[in-house]
Amino acid sequence: DLETMNLNLSGAYRLNNAWSFGLGFNAVYARAKIERFAGDLGQLVAGQIMQSPAGQTPQGQALAATANGIDSNTKIAHLNGNQWGFGWNAGILYELDKNNRYALTYRSEVKIDFKGNYSSDLNRAFNNYGLPIPTATGGATQSGYLTLNLPEMWEVSGYNRVDPQWAIHYSLAYTSWSQFQQLKATSTSGDTLFQKHEGFKDAYRIALGTTYYYDDNWTFRTGIAFDDSPVPAQNRSISIPDQDRFWLSAGTTYAFNKDASVDVGVSYMHGQSVKINEGPYQFESEGKAWLFGTNFNYAF
Incomplete structure (x- = not known):
């Protein structure tokens, strides 16, 4: 999600009846937010862990079980700033x-x-x-x-x-x-x-x-x-x-x-x-x- 506000200061010069030139300076204020939710990520991560060497260890198997139980609405990434x-x-x-x-x-x-x-x-x-x-x-x-x-x-x-x-x-x-x-x-x-x-x-x-x-x-x-x-x-x-x-x-x-x-x-x-x-x-x-x-x- 990106919201911006643009402030522009500009001026123009008319050289003659044919040519005109313009120049401006703009300042942009931006506010951004990135959010990602798990969806089916937990099941996919659990499968990757179990297919890796870590899946053969008790710690890896426990983590795979934890991943498999991740709710689809879990916020896996949130970043905001302006x-x-x-x-x-x-x-x-x-x-x-x-x-x-x-x-x-x-x-x-x-x-x-x-x-x-x-x-x-x-x-x-x-x-x-x-x-x-x-x-x-x-x-x-x-x-x-x-x-x-x-x-x-x-x-x-x-x-x-x-x-x-x-x-x-x-x-x-x-x-x-x-x-x-x-x-x-x-x-x-x-x-x-x-x-x-x-x-x-x-x-x-x-x-x-x-x-x-x-x-x-x-x-x-x-x-x-x-x-x-x-x-x-x-x-x-x-x-x-x-x-x-x-x-x-x-x-x-x-x-x-x-x-x-x-x-x-x-x-x-x-x-x-x-x-x-x-x-x-x-x-x-x-x-x-x-x-x-x-x-x-x-x-x-």
Whole structure:
């Protein structure tokens, strides 16, 4: 679970009638929480212990019995923390004339180094067997560290008023999600507390829309977009069951006068159905959502 708040200070300089430049500084406040529960982990761990040399010893057999009795709701890893990260953004706008303009924007990577509290309800004895599970603390809390890189993003966009009443607009965004390869929490001494492979890839988003200027008061807009998922099929997990998404949007603006107007919009998001394989289990996931928005504008 990741919640962020972004504060952005920006400025722009208009060089002439054609070229404009913008530069900004952004501060991101992030609050993160990672929780994992046992599910069927106890049975899997018990099987691994019994198949290892330790399973031939009384101590190993006793621990396997303990693992087999782990409740599915046992919290095997909990890490939370909050921190600030900083980045920058820039943009260039070229206006061929009043009816045609093009833009290039860039948003930098934001690196956030979390320091928080880590705990696990698992018995510390599990740490002695080299099992692929989070570090057990027996319910005790210790310091945990995790670095999260929010990816950089490039976007190119354009607007062309092809008719006094019609305009088309389009954009292509590229996000460097390949920076996100794993979630890894470490202790003060550098030991791994929790690790999960993510293996994201760079992703893109393409959008196409049109605007109809009905009269001086009413403006109507509609558009479509495709979001490429950064999660390769082989790396999908039940915790991040991401999929490619298709968007349909529509909206209108009503101008009361040259200074005041109101916007209303709606979007429908459809995520394709995907299958997720984790161990002996297979899941299916798809996402659908409606989004509504309204905005009042007033120019001073």
